[in-house]
Structures are given as structure tokens and as C-alpha cells.
Amino acid sequence: MPYVLRVSALAAGLLALTSVAEVRAQSSIDLIIGSDAGGGYDIYGRTVARHISKYLPGNPTIVPRNMPGAGGNRAAEFAYNQAPKDGSAFAIIFPGSVMTPLVDPSSGLKFDPAKFNYIGTAAKETRVCAFRKEAKAKTFADAMKEETIIAASAEGGSTADYALLTNDVLGTKFKIVRGYKGTREMLLAVERGEADGLCGYAYSSLKTQKPEWSDGTQINIVVQFGIDADRDLDKMKVPSIFTFTKTEADRQVFELLVGQQEFGRPFVMPPGVPADKLKNMRDAFAKIFSDPEFIEEGKKQKLDIGYGSGEEVQKLVTRLYATPKPVVDRMVKAMAAK
Numbered sequence: 001m002p003y004v005l006r007v008s009a010l011a012a013g014l015l016a017l018t019s020v021a022e023v024r025a026q027s028s029i030d031l032i033i034g035s036d037a038g039g040g041y042d043i044y045g046r047t048v049a050r051h052i053s054k055y056l057p058g059n060p061t062i063v064p065r066n067m068p069g070a071g072g073n074r075a076a077e078f079a080y081n082q083a084p085k086d087g088s089a090f091a092i093i094f095p096g097s098v099m100t101p102l103v104d105p106s107s108g109l110k111f112d113p114a115k116f117n118y119i120g121t122a123a124k125e126t127r128v129c130a131f132r133k134e135a136k137a138k139t140f141a142d143a144m145k146e147e148t149i150i151a152a153s154a155e156g157g158s159t160a161d162y163a164l165l166t167n168d169v170l171g172t173k174f175k176i177v178r179g180y181k182g183t184r185e186m187l188l189a190v191e192r193g194e195a196d197g198l199c200g201y202a203y204s205s206l207k208t209q210k211p212e213w214s215d216g217t218q219i220n221i222v223v224q225f226g227i228d229a230d231r232d233l234d235k236m237k238v239p240s241i242f243t244f245t246k247t248e249a250d251r252q253v254f255e256l257l258v259g260q261q262e263f264g265r266p267f268v269m270p271p272g273v274p275a276d277k278l279k280n281m282r283d284a285f286a287k288i289f290s291d292p293e294f295i296e297e298g299k300k301q302k303l304d305i306g307y308g309s310g311e312e313v314q315k316l317v318t319r320l321y322a323t324p325k326p327v328v329d330r331m332v333k334a335m336a337a338k
Helices: 003-025 040-055 070-081 095-103 158-170 183-192 203-209 231-235 248-263 275-288 292-300 310-320 325-335
Strands: 028-033 061-066 089-092 117-121 127-132 148-151 174-177 197-202 219-225 266-269
Touching (some): 028 040, 095 158, 095 248, 117 275, 117 310, 127 203, 248 310
Parallel strands (some): 028 089, 148 197
Antiparallel strands (some): 127 197
């Protein structure tokens, strides 16, 4: 065989082996979930995992891997710094993980949220404060007069941050007890009476984890956090946080806080993922939201499904990171309170 042909044959063989290796590498894809099993983010992540494979090249197996810790920031750091950049890993992270480097520059977190590759969001979230019926505070206005014990996760998690901000800006008297591993433990604390309630809790998670509480008959849902009012909460006459703000400056701080809820369940890939792998994942993610089986499972799981594209989320994160410094500084100061 002529030398050129032997080289060509060798090159073709190596290319074939490379293609086989790539197929094998993509036969499974890890989904990193920044919460314990059974929490709201876990349910969203696993539901997406069960359906997205059919729209990805080769129909790879999606392997969910829970990585709780540090208010969801452990998973975000892993996804940014350690997850493979060949398309074989993606993650569902907390909105708080996206926002923490902005509102807490001293956090020491080793990732830049603006540089994540956003696949999209599975929900545009509304958050709430909810109190047990036996608590002295029956309304949000009462919480400005009565001390109310609030169960919370680590600093940087929404259940701590939302309570801290309302204390600082609106004068609520929340006594924040941190250290709960996840919302499941927080809900148990409320049931046992060791806490009066929780704040910054995703309403979609409430409907999934405690559907019997979601209509407000067994607990008091006292306020909602969202750019727009949630239709179901509106019917229950749950007031918006913006009804309690007294100045434009107050309003701006809360707009920065709730802006992150437009990506209530963000899915990301690490920086440096090849453009074609990101496109494949974004396209597959978009397709599941018109998949009848995915929609039906979402209904059975009582998930609030609200698709937002990766491009939309990427632009929003960029815009939030361009927020005027005085507004950010005020939020930073509020969330630094103990």
C-alpha cells in the first residue's frame, strides 16, 4: 500500500476510534442537583432528566447526582470548576447561587455566574412567607410587630436572604434560625412548632412538597415575592411585597431580589462547553416543554412549569450584574445582618 494511503487509512481509523470514544463518553450525562433528594429542586431536576434524553443525540442516560451544601453553592462551584466541559454534565442550581457573587462579593465563591452556559429555566418562580396557624403573627403586617421565628438554610440561601432583607428594609422582626439542610427539614420544624414559619420559600415547592398547605387553609401564606402577582396567590388575596415598600429605593432593592425568580429553576453547563453541545442541550430542553408526557408528569407532580430559554436567562443575568452599585450595596448590607 502506498505510504499516503497507509497514512490516510490510519487517520481514518483514528477518527473512527475518536468518534466511538465520543459516543461512549456521551452514553451517559450527569445532572448535578444542588439540593437533597426529595426537595423541590430535586423533583424538577429528576423530572427533566426523565424526558430530555429522547431529544439529545444518541439518547444518553441522564444520571441525577445530588450535591447539597452551602445553600446550593457547592453544586454551583462544582459545575463551574470541576464538571467535565465535554457536554457530559449539566446542573440545576439555585437562583441564589447566581446572585450571591453579586450581592456578597466577600463570599469567596469560586465561580462567575455570568460565564455559566445557561440551558434555560423550568420555572419562573414566585416565593412566599408562610406562618403556622399557631404563630402570633397572622399577617405580614403582624410580623413587623411580633417576633417570628423563621427556619432557614445556610447564608446565601433564599430562606435566609429574603427574611434578612425584609427585616432591614421593611422592619419585620424575624428571628432567623439557620442551619437546616433543606426545605423538607424546615417544613418539619414548622410542623413541630420549633419554628413559626419560613420565608423566601418557592410557592411551586410548597405545592409539590406540601400540597395540603398550598391553598392557605392549614397555614397562613402572608406575602408573595414576584415581579408579577401569582394568579393562584392573587385569588387567595396574598399581598405582594411591593404593597409594603414605601420608597422607590425600597422598591428597587426588592426588584433586584425578585428579578432572579425569572429563572426560578436554572439549568447550566460549565464555561468552555463546545457550542454544539450547548445548542443540543438547549434545543432538547426547549422541546420537552411541548412534550405531552413531560407536561402530564409535571401536572401529577404539581410542578409550576414555566419555560425560559437559555438565551433569555443569559441576558437577564448579564442585566442583573449591571445593577447600579448603590442598590447592590444596600442589599449587601441588609443581607450581612445577623
